[in-house]
Amino acid sequence: MHAPALLTLDQLARLVPALHSRGYQxxxxxxxxxxxxxxxxxxxxxxxxxxxxxxxxxxxxxRRRNDDALxxxxxxxxxxxxxxxxxxxxxLTAERSGHTFRxxxxxxxxxxxxxxxxxxCELAAIAVQDRVLxxxxxxxxxxxxxxxxxxxVAVNCTQAAPTCFCTSMGTGPRVRGAYDLALTELVGPGKHxxxxxxxxxxxxxxxxxxxxxxxxxAVCQEAEAAVERAAxxxxxxxxTTGIRDLLYTNxxxxxxxxxxxxxxxxxxxxxxxPTCFCTxxxxxxxxxxxHAERWRKxxxxxxxxxxxIHGGNIRSSAKSRYRQWMTHKLASWIxxxxxxxxxxxxxxxxxxxVGIDITEEVRAIRESPASSKESSxxxx
Amino acid sequence: xxxxxxxxPRIAVFKFASCDGCQLSLLxxxxxxxGIAGALDIAYFPEASRSMGTGPYEIGLVxxxxxxxxxxERIQEVRRQCKTLITIGACATAGGIQALRNWKDVDEFIRIxxxxxxxxNTLKLSTPVAEHVPVDFELRxxxxxxxxxxxxxxxxxxxxxxxxxxxxxxxxxKRKGTVCIAVAQGVACLGPVTQAGCGALCPSFDRGCYxxxxxxxxxxxxxxxxxxxxxxxxxxxxxxxFRSFNAWAWQFRKASEESERT
Numbered sequence: 321m322h323a324p325a326l327l328t329l330d331q332l333a334r335l336v337p338a339l340h341s342r343g344y345q346x347x348x349x350x351x352x353x354x355x356x357x358x359x360x361x362x363x364x365x366x367x368x369x370x371x372x373x374x375x376x377x378x379x380x381x382x383r384r385r386n387d388d389a390l391x392x393x394x395x396x397x398x399x400x401x402x403x404x405x406x407x408x409x410x411x412l413t414a415e416r417s418g419h420t421f422r423x424x425x426x427x428x429x430x431x432x433x434x435x436x437x438x439x440x441c442e443l444a445a446i447a448v449q450d451r452v453l454x455x456x457x458x459x460x461x462x463x464x465x466x467x468x469x470x471x472x473v474a475v476n477c478t479q480a481a482p483t484c485f486c487t488s489m490g491t492g493p494r495v496r497g498a499y500d501l502a503l504t505e506l507v508g509p510g511k512h513x514x515x516x517x518x519x520x521x522x523x524x525x526x527x528x529x530x531x532x533x534x535x536x537x538a539v540c541q542e543a544e545a546a547v548e549r550a551a552x553x554x555x556x557x558x559x560t561t562g563i564r565d566l567l568y569t570n571x572x573x574x575x576x577x578x579x580x581x582x583x584x585x586x587x588x589x590x591x592x593x594p595t596c597f598c599t600x601x602x603x604x605x606x607x608x609x610x611h612a613e614r615w616r617k618x619x620x621x622x623x624x625x626x627x628x629i630h631g632g633n634i635r636s637s638a639k640s641r642y643r644q645w646m647t648h649k650l651a652s653w654i655x656x657x658x659x660x661x662x663x664x665x666x667x668x669x670x671x672x673x674v675g676i677d678i679t680e681e682v683r684a685i686r687e688s689p690a691s692s693k694e695s696s697x698x699x700x
Numbered sequence: 701x702x703x704x705x706x707x708x709p710r711i712a713v714f715k716f717a718s719c720d721g722c723q724l725s726l727l728x729x730x731x732x733x734x735g736i737a738g739a740l741d742i743a744y745f746p747e748a749s750r751s752m753g754t755g756p757y758e759i760g761l762v763x764x765x766x767x768x769x770x771x772x773e774r775i776q777e778v779r780r781q782c783k784t785l786i787t788i789g790a791c792a793t794a795g796g797i798q799a800l801r802n803w804k805d806v807d808e809f810i811r812i813x814x815x816x817x818x819x820x821n822t823l824k825l826s827t828p829v830a831e832h833v834p835v836d837f838e839l840r841x842x843x844x845x846x847x848x849x850x851x852x853x854x855x856x857x858x859x860x861x862x863x864x865x866x867x868x869x870x871x872x873x874k875r876k877g878t879v880c881i882a883v884a885q886g887v888a889c890l891g892p893v894t895q896a897g898c899g900a901l902c903p904s905f906d907r908g909c910y911x912x913x914x915x916x917x918x919x920x921x922x923x924x925x926x927x928x929x930x931x932x933x934x935x936x937x938x939x940x941x942f943r944s945f946n947a948w949a950w951q952f953r954k955a956s957e958e959s960e961r962t
Contacts, residue, residue, distance in 0.1 A: 397883075407874070582920075603860070605855075607738075618875055624917045670883065
């Protein structure tokens with residue numbers, strides 16, 4: 321356990337060069353196209369300085385803050401999965417030569433990356449993807465190659481959006497788990513500083529180079545209070561008590577028909593979800609037949625092709641697809657991977673074009689669970 | 701090594717009621733054009749060559765909708781001459797922008813527009829090719845995407861299924877990392893009910909999707925219409941949004957008629 325340290329804004333500015341000098345490409349939040357997205361950062365001035373976000377179901381807006389906070393917003397439409405589990409990745413290239421063909425594998429290895437600005441829910445999501453994609457006997461080498469050696473600079477949330485529900489999922493707003501550095505931003509009149517803790521030896525080594533000072537007890541308490549304030553701002557709740565059995569015994573609940581009337585089956589929720597990992601594989605060839613490639617792309621349980629098996633589609637209705645997604649995320653994920661697939665980041669709520677709210681769907685089922693024979697069958 | 705020289709498959713490009721933009725996509729495929737010409741005998745393509753090779757053809761690309769009695773007869777002959785018939789573009793797959801007349805009195809148009817109306821012999825409806833003959837593959841778009849066209853030709857030659865997904869444009873936006881303009885800017889966007897294929901072009905330039913590629917596989921137009929109302933669109937605007945290049949595609953037709961009635 322490393323003691324907390326204190327950085328001024330100028331000292332924090334040395335973090336990005338310090339990471340660059342260690343060979344990391346630094347990626348983190350930045351403003352683009354009316355939102356805070358993740359992209360390559362050249363310095364802390366590329367962060368969304370003085371910006372915040374307003375979020376509600378189906379709505380997101382950037383707003384100016386009345387200070388120059390670097391981390392004065394919550395999570396945007398993208399998640400870190402775009403770096404570790406890319407949306408599109410070439411699996412192989414094949415060239416025909418004579419009567420045979422050769423498999424070429426000349427793709428450059430991914431850069432070593434440092435993630436700057438990982439929130440608690442996102443750290444939890446990375447842990448979920450670690451379990452799914454490399455924590456089992458089926459290890460995804462594409463994920464593993466990108467995941468290995470990532471330097472994580474986590475950020476404690478000091479404010480929450482109305483769509484946040486990390487407190488229900490036990491993932492935030494205070495970062496926990498595997499990070500290299502974790503910081504809490506303190507910004508106010510005439511003050512802009514960061515309480516920072518190392519979570520690894522690599523983090524401690526980088527932190528030492530920034531020449532931090534020791535924070536006073538009062539500053540540490542202020543940082544604690546800021547995170548507590550974020551926790552107290554969170555209004556959205558998902559009651560997860562017995563949620564696995566609740567959903568398993570409510571496959572025929574009328575609420576699924578209700579949500580299917582609103583659901584666009586557009587797949588946005590799965591694309592923005594930081595833990596959704598499903599992919600499809602596409603083979604492409606050129607018109608000469610001399611060159612072929614195999615690509616892996618993000619897929620979604622909301623597409624028809626996803627559940628196409630020999631003879632037809634097993635989830636042709638919107639109802640069956642929404643039910644599959646939510647039941648997997650919140651219930652069968654527990655059986656499969658030992659935890660919920662939901663980290664409470666609220667992206668699926670904000671970025672659903674019609675504002676479907678997963679917490680509201682759970683609540684509706686919980687308020688009038690099935691009283692039919694299925695509910696008592698095999699259920700303690 | 702066999703001494704037999706395999707004859708190259710013959711391809712023909714036919715035009716019905718259309719603007720020619722889709723068949724030009726083939727000529728626009730500059731990087732791949734030599735490859736296509738090497739793999740195929742371009743036997744009949746009046747837009748590109750005066751050589752008029754007669755059928756039969758292995759592949760027929762059909763652009764345009766059926767709008768006259770003559771069209772309706774000619775498409776039967778085109779079908780007979782083509783082993784694989786692929787319709788290209790919103791006109792051929794959905795009736796096109798000219799299907800807007802399907803809600804109007806065509807005779808009145810003829811009276812107003814033409815000096816000698818009796819010379820005009822047209823059908824009341826503009827309809828997609830698949831309403832007249834069996835079609836092997838429908839390639840969507842207004843215009844089609846040239847990469848998808850090459851993919852469909854390549855897949856047909858290779859005997860595999862083309863990669864031409866039927867899910868929403870949203871999938872393409874998200875994979876590209878384009879921020880959702882509907883959620884982040886309140887822009888009316890038809891992406892969630894529209895089939896992918898264009899590479900999510902308009903949303904990448906802060907414009908809402910115009911649904912050029914027609915309805916996606918399971919479009920919930922009713923729910924999206926409700927959302928468009930929340931974003932400030934009135935029923936006339938919603939009717940117009942669904943009534944464009946793919947107006948006669950039954951899902952959009954139903955959506956536009958519902959908002960028109962509301």
